[in-house]
Amino acid sequence: MGRAGAPSIDDATTWRKRASDSATEVDATETTALLSPDNEGGSTGGSGKKADRWDGLDDFVDTPWWRKPSVYWLLVPYFIFTLAFGGALVPKLNLILSFICKEHFNQSDSDPPALPVFIGGENPQCKIPEVQSKVATFTLIMNFLTGLLSAIVVPIFGSLSDRYGRTRLMALASCGGVLAEIITLLAAKYPDVINYRWLILGSVFDGMTGSFTAGSLLTQSYTSDCTPPSKRAVSIGYLHACLFTGLAFGPLLAGYFVKWTGSLLSVFYVIVACHILFIFFVGLVIPESLSKRRRSVAQEIWAKGWQDRAQSFVPWVSRVKGANPLAPLKVLWPTGPGTSARLRLNLVSLAVSDMIILGSSVAVGPVIILYSEYRFGWGTLEASIFVSAVSLTRTVILLIIFPAVNYFGRVRPAQRRRALGIVSHETNSGADSLDVWVIRVATAGEVLACIGYSLAQNGHAFLISGMLAAMGGLGSASIQAAITKHVPSDKVGQVLGAIGMLHALSRVIGPLAFQGLYAATVKTLPQAFLMVLGGLFCVAFTGALLLKPHVHWTTQGEEEEETEQLTPSEEILGANSRHTLPIDEDQVTMR
Known part of the structure; x- marks a missing residue:
C-alpha cells in the first residue's frame, strides 16, 4: 500500500522511478510479458531468473487477492451490462412503434384498422410509411439527446476518475440507464397515464450519466490501470469481446424471454435488474484500480493547477463567452515539456x-x-x-x-530476453x-x-x-x-x-x-x-500509416532517468552490455 501521510506532487516522480536493485533493468516496450503472480516486482521464480517488472500495482503488493484490481473482475459484470444494453434495443423499439402506431390511428380521420394495436405486441397494421417515419423521428430525438449529453459528460467523468477512482463512476454511469428503463417500464404498464413522450426524459437521464459510452470508457481506464502494457491490448480485446457478444445475444435472449413469458414488460424487469446488479457489483465488490496514494497525488496536482488558474481572475461572464465545448479534446494535442509534434x-x-x-x-x-x-x-x-x-x-x-x-x-520475445538474464521494467x-x-x-x-x-x-x-x-x-x-x-x-x-x-x-x-x-x-x-x-x-x-512506434509523453521522472543518448547499435545491444547477444526487442534503453 501507499506510504502513510499526505503525499506530495513529488511522489509521482518517486513512484515512477522504482526499480530492481539486483539486476540490470531495461525499459520494456510491448514485447514484455505479463508478470506472473509469483514473479511480481522482480522476484525470482522457480527457475531462479527474474521476471519483467511493472510497478503499476506496487501499491497493492500487500493486499489480499480480493482487494487486488484485475481485468478479470470486470468481465462478468461488464458482460451483464452489455447484455442489458443490447437486450433493451429491440423491445424498446417495438414498444415505441406500438405507442406511436396507436396514437396515429387514434388521431387519423381514416377508418381504424381491423385489428387493435397491442402495446409491445405484433402489429402488422403498423408497418406503414407514416408510422415508420414518426418512429424514426422520435428515436432520432432520443439518440440525439443521449449522444449530445454524453459528449459533455464523458470527458468530465474521465477527468474525475483520474482523481477519485474508476469504480464509483462506473456505477454512476449505469444509474441513468436504470432510470431510463424504469420510465420505459412505467410507460408500458400504464400507457393511459404516462405518455410515451416521457421516454425522452429517460434519454436525458441516460445521457446525463454518460450512457453506455461512459461505462465502456471507464472500464477501459480500469483495465489500463491494472494491466501491464505488454498485455493491455489483449485485455481491452476481452472487454470488446464481451461488448460484441452482449450486443449480439442481448436482443436474441430478450426475444426468447418475451416469447417464453408472453409479456414484453418482463424483459424490462430483467434489464432493470441487470443494471442494478452491475451498479452493486462495481460499486461495492470490485476493488478500485487506483490506490489512495495515486488518487491523492492526482488530486494535489489538479488542486495546484486550479489555484494557478484562480490567481488569474477572469469575470465569469467572460469565461462563459469564451467557453469552448470541445476543450476536452485539447488533451489529444498536448504541448509543453515531454511532448512533441510526432506525439500529437x-x-x-x-x-x-x-x-x-x-x-x-x-x-x-x-x-x-x-x-x-x-x-x-x-x-x-x-x-x-x-x-x-x-x-x-x-x-x-x-x-x-x-x-x-x-x-x-x-x-x-520477452521469454528469450529473460533467458539472457535481462530483467525489463515495463x-x-x-x-x-x-x-x-x-x-x-x-x-x-x-x-x-x-x-x-x-x-x-x-x-x-x-x-x-x-x-x-x-x-x-x-x-x-x-x-x-x-x-x-x-x-x-x-x-x-x-x-x-x-x-x-x-x-x-x-x-x-x-x-x-x-x-x-x-x-x-x-x-x-x-x-x-x-x-x-x-x-x-x-x-x-x-x-x-502515419503512426510511428515508441513515441510517448515523457514525464519529468523519465527525463531524469535518461542520462545518456544511445547510438542505434547500443539501443539494440545495451549501453552497458555491449558484449551480450542481441535482444529481440524493438527499443531497449539500458540503465
Whole structure:
C-alpha cells in the first residue's frame, strides 16, 4: 500500500522511478510479458531468473487477492451490462412503434384498422410509411439527446476518475440507464397515464450519466490501470469481446424471454435488474484500480493547477463567452515539456481512426441490415444469422486470434530476453511495431470489406465481407490500448474521456449522415453509403500509416532517468552490455 501521510506532487516522480536493485533493468516496450503472480516486482521464480517488472500495482503488493484490481473482475459484470444494453434495443423499439402506431390511428380521420394495436405486441397494421417515419423521428430525438449529453459528460467523468477512482463512476454511469428503463417500464404498464413522450426524459437521464459510452470508457481506464502494457491490448480485446457478444445475444435472449413469458414488460424487469446488479457489483465488490496514494497525488496536482488558474481572475461572464465545448479534446494535442509534434500526430491519428471504426459500427449497422434486406430479399431470420455470424467472428478474433498474435509477437520475445538474464521494467513507451501493424491490417480489412459489400451479388459474398469487417475489432482494441500507452498513467482517464466524447459525437452525427444518405439514394444508388464508408476507412488506414512506434509523453521522472543518448547499435545491444547477444526487442534503453 501507499506510504502513510499526505503525499506530495513529488511522489509521482518517486513512484515512477522504482526499480530492481539486483539486476540490470531495461525499459520494456510491448514485447514484455505479463508478470506472473509469483514473479511480481522482480522476484525470482522457480527457475531462479527474474521476471519483467511493472510497478503499476506496487501499491497493492500487500493486499489480499480480493482487494487486488484485475481485468478479470470486470468481465462478468461488464458482460451483464452489455447484455442489458443490447437486450433493451429491440423491445424498446417495438414498444415505441406500438405507442406511436396507436396514437396515429387514434388521431387519423381514416377508418381504424381491423385489428387493435397491442402495446409491445405484433402489429402488422403498423408497418406503414407514416408510422415508420414518426418512429424514426422520435428515436432520432432520443439518440440525439443521449449522444449530445454524453459528449459533455464523458470527458468530465474521465477527468474525475483520474482523481477519485474508476469504480464509483462506473456505477454512476449505469444509474441513468436504470432510470431510463424504469420510465420505459412505467410507460408500458400504464400507457393511459404516462405518455410515451416521457421516454425522452429517460434519454436525458441516460445521457446525463454518460450512457453506455461512459461505462465502456471507464472500464477501459480500469483495465489500463491494472494491466501491464505488454498485455493491455489483449485485455481491452476481452472487454470488446464481451461488448460484441452482449450486443449480439442481448436482443436474441430478450426475444426468447418475451416469447417464453408472453409479456414484453418482463424483459424490462430483467434489464432493470441487470443494471442494478452491475451498479452493486462495481460499486461495492470490485476493488478500485487506483490506490489512495495515486488518487491523492492526482488530486494535489489538479488542486495546484486550479489555484494557478484562480490567481488569474477572469469575470465569469467572460469565461462563459469564451467557453469552448470541445476543450476536452485539447488533451489529444498536448504541448509543453515531454511532448512533441510526432506525439500529437500519433494521438490525433489514433483518435480519428478509433472514431471512424467505433462510430461506423453504431451508425452503419442498421443501414447495412436495411440494405441487405432490400438487396437480397432477406427476412428477419437471414438478417439475424448475418448479425450473429459477424458478431461471433469478431468475438473469436478477439478471444483466440488476438491473444495468439500477442503471444508470438510479444511474450515469446520477452521469454528469450529473460533467458539472457535481462530483467525489463515495463513503462508506457508508446505503441510498438506490433500495435502499428495490427491497426494497419485491421483498417485495411475494413476497406476491403466495404468494397466487398458494394460488389456483392449474393448473400454469401455479403456474409464473407461482413466477416472480413470483423477484423475491425482488432483495430479498435489495439487503438484504445495504444492511446493509453502514449500518455502518463495519471492522464489515462482524461484521454479516454476525450475519446469517449468523440464516440458520443459520432453517435449523434453518424446515424444522421448515413441514414439520411441511404434514404436519399436507395432508389438510384443504394451502395452510396458503402462508398462513403469505404472512403472514411481509407482515412483511418492513412492515419495508421502515419503512426510511428515508441513515441510517448515523457514525464519529468523519465527525463531524469535518461542520462545518456544511445547510438542505434547500443539501443539494440545495451549501453552497458555491449558484449551480450542481441535482444529481440524493438527499443531497449539500458540503465
